[in-house]
Amino acid sequence: MGLETLGGLAAPTTLTQATFTTPGTVVWYPPAGVYQVTALLVGAGGGGGSSVPTDAAAGGGGETVIVAIPVSPLTPLTLTVGAGGAGGTGPAGSGAPGGATSITLGSGGPSVAAAGGQGGDIPFAGATGTGGAGGGPGGGSAGAPGAYEATRTVPAGWQLLYACGGGGGADGTSTGGASGGLGGFPAPQGAPGTGGTSSASGGQWGAGGGAGHTSTTFGAPGGAGTAGGGGGGAINLSSTSYPGGPGGDGVLVLWY
Numbered sequence: 001m002g003l004e005t006l007g008g009l010a011a012p013t014t015l016t017q018a019t020f021t022t023p024g025t026v027v028w029y030p031p032a033g034v035y036q037v038t039a040l041l042v043g044a045g046g047g048g049g050s051s052v053p054t055d056a057a058a059g060g061g062g063e064t065v066i067v068a069i070p071v072s073p074l075t076p077l078t079l080t081v082g083a084g085g086a087g088g089t090g091p092a093g094s095g096a097p098g099g100a101t102s103i104t105l106g107s108g109g110p111s112v113a114a115a116g117g118q119g120g121d122i123p124f125a126g127a128t129g130t131g132g133a134g135g136g137p138g139g140g141s142a143g144a145p146g147a148y149e150a151t152r153t154v155p156a157g158w159q160l161l162y163a164c165g166g167g168g169g170a171d172g173t174s175t176g177g178a179s180g181g182l183g184g185f186p187a188p189q190g191a192p193g194t195g196g197t198s199s200a201s202g203g204q205w206g207a208g209g210g211a212g213h214t215s216t217t218f219g220a221p222g223g224a225g226t227a228g229g230g231g232g233g234a235i236n237l238s239s240t241s242y243p244g245g246p247g248g249d250g251v252l253v254l255w256y
Contacts (some may be wrong), residue, residue: 015255021227023083023099023249030071030256037077037256039103041065041114043166044082045097045202045229045247048209048222049121058202058209059085059230059247060117060164061146067112069105078104080251082116087222087231087244094118095231101250110155117166117230119218120222121242130244144168146206150202157175167208169230202204202245203229213235228253 008245015038020026023044030037042064050056062082071077082099098116105111149163200221202209202225209222209230231245 002172004037005054005120018102018254018256020079020247020254023081025080027076027079028079028254029076029137030073031087032073033110034073034256035071036068037071037254038066038068038161039172040251040253041067041103041112042206042228043101043102043114043116043165044084044250044253045206045209045225045231046075046098046117046119046169047085047232048094048202048231048233048244049086049119050244051219051234051240051242052189056088056092056233056236056242056244057120058222058233058242059087059098059120059167059225061203061206061208061225061230062098062101062117062228062248062250063114063166064162064164064206064228065112065114065152065160066162067103067154068161069103069104075106076186078107078111079252080104082114084225084228084247084249084252085119085231087234087246088119088121089241089243091241092121093244094121094249095244098228098230098247099250101194101228101252105155112154112158114250115165115166116250117206117208117228117247118167119247120231120233163172164206166206166228167203167205167230170233185244197210204218204234204248205229209233209247221236221245
């Protein structure tokens with residue numbers, strides 16, 4: 001099977017691809033003659049934290065799951081794309097967590113979900129779970145990379161092809177420069193957000209966002225995450241509060 005790179009994803013070229021990026025739920029029927037689909041699910045990213053009085057931390061990226069599912073043309077799939085978490089607002093506001101992206105066979109049948117990332121400035125930093133952890137409000141540490149999930153389970157008859165936690169959001173820092181953790185997609189991994197002196201960018205493809213920091217001359221909102229990436233933390237200027245960046249909405253791709 002040949003491969004091509006499409007928006008950061010290694011996509012099969014010999015199969016038909018259907019991509020869903022709008023948050024919400026739709027019902028999809030397999031076309032006639034299709035008896036298996038391969039699904040890529042990326043949970044939505046968490047929002048970055050807002051500034052003042054803390055050095056705002058970034059949101060974590062969404063989990064990545066790839067699974068092969070036996071289907072039939074008469075049985076619909078319920079597809080849900082998670083919404084990115086809102087950035088924090090006001091003094092030291094925490095970012096909201098990202099929503100899960102999921103696929104369910106039939107009505108209330110077996111399902112699998114990719115977890116969303118946590119919001120920034122929630123006081124839990126360091127290790128990732130399924131969705132990337134949000135950065136903490138201090139410490140200046142880079143986000144942890146998404147961890148491969150060797151023991152993840154899927155419904156009977158489904159085949160797990162890959163699963164990896166989202167990248168962690170970077171901790172807030174007084175000097176800038178802390179970056180988010182790598183995302184979960186294996187080829188290539190999602191690009192992490194970066195902290196800097198004038199901006200803190202969001203992550204891409206399940207990676208964590210970059211950290212905000214304290215500046216004496218400049219303030220700015222955090223950058224937005226994309227495709228399940230975490231939102232960047234805001235940059236703190238004196239007593240002026242800036243919002244954190246929103247997390248990227250989830251992604252669901254079907255190949256059949």
